[in-house]
Amino acid sequence: MNEQEEKRQARLRAMREADSRADGDIGRPAVVGAPAVAEQERREEVPEEVVFEASHLNLYYGNTQALHDINMKIYRNKVTAFIGPSGCGKSTFLRCFDRMNDLIDGCRVTGELRYGGVDINTINPILLRSRVGMVFQQPNPFPMSIRDNITYGPRCQGIKDRKYLRQLVVDSLNEGALYSEVKDRLRSSALALSGGQQQRLCIARCVAMKPDVILMDEPTSALDPIATKRIEELIQKLKEKYTIIIVTHNMQQATRVSDYTAFFMLGKLVEFAPTSEFFSHPKEKASEDYITGRFS
């Protein structure tokens, strides 16, 4: 830690102490430091529940190593953003969480990834994927009705109760912030929806499986700014119930929606930090160069 960083930390400590001393004192200024700082302080006080933990994780496509010794935690009810230049391994790492890499020929993983403390390789992949949902860059609704898109997964799990399914459609579409727009055409094709609506349908479809974690790989990069804003607001709401990991190339999106940011380069995790810290005081030079656009 350099001298300036030490001073900064000392100020933060002093602020925190002054803050706790002044508790309940109406006279003090309402805002001491940015809200981001206050939030970060709280974070330090309450230990967070770890949902996923990667330790010494390596991934190979054939003979090429795509991920190098990744050590990282994913926290419950938080949004974690993965950022980094194209090809750095964000999608590859994301696919580890639902074991989608298992389906790729020649792909091999070493090290450990634990879900709720359990090695994910010991969990039935089908079960794992019902707990860990994925939303892709290109909205990919099934070529069936809006309603059937939602009920398809639960039906495959053997749920037949029509009343339950009817309610599930309403609830999931509400959670996907789509219900009011489609409530009169639940039986029409999902492919007739706009791109932004399709993406929200995909989120609703994911939510209908009652997952624990939602993975999103550049979920808004095919959408216009308004549709993007709706999805971002939705993510903020969803994190109250779910743990979210989002890959994004849009750094403003990362600052808007995420609590933690992980920055990758060439298959390595360069820095992991609270998002507000990461974008204001990155610790690594490579991170600073990347976010300030001086990366070459």
Added chain:
Amino acid sequence: MNLDQELKFIGDELEKMFSLTREFLRRSLVYYLSDGSERFDARIDDAMVNACERNVEAWCLSILLREKVYAADLRRVTGCLKLVTDIERIGDHARDIKDATEKLKSLGTSQGLDRAATQALVDFVLRMYDDAVRGFVRYDVALAEEVASHDNEVDEMYEKLLADLIAKTKDGVVSAEYAIYTSLVYKYLERIADHAVNIAEWTVFIKNGFHKDTVII
């Protein structure tokens, strides 16, 4: 222009403002401290300072509009946007001192002037401003912190001069008009020191994100 060039342009414009206001201030104070009928050397005015301020503001805002700035860049742009106001104010006070001096000269007397003590305050304030500027230009946080630490000393010098002036007024050594305009000059000097402190504090912010005792980002 890329971002680095734009940041350099803003820095250059601020330095131009520094030297304009510094020279403006020097001339005002020479005028104030002179005892004869010297005329004010009026080749600099605050319109030039204001034009620089507009440039700095316009560039900072245009960067914020076009670019998404993070980390050190964000602190630099917002810090400059804050401290440009302080430089501009110092320019205003240079003009204020000149105006007050004109009033004083029209009274036709300088017998109440405590030259040594006033000169001491003037030197002290000018050094603070110079150091604040050097701290900013060289990115020297230690120097900036030192400038900020001199706040109280200026206040003490100011209080003492003021008390002295009050005593002289009560004793009838100086007229009420003289006392009022002189106290204004003291006040402007004290304000200039405050702005120098602000510049120093924003320099610290640009470097590490905290301002006074608060971590802003």
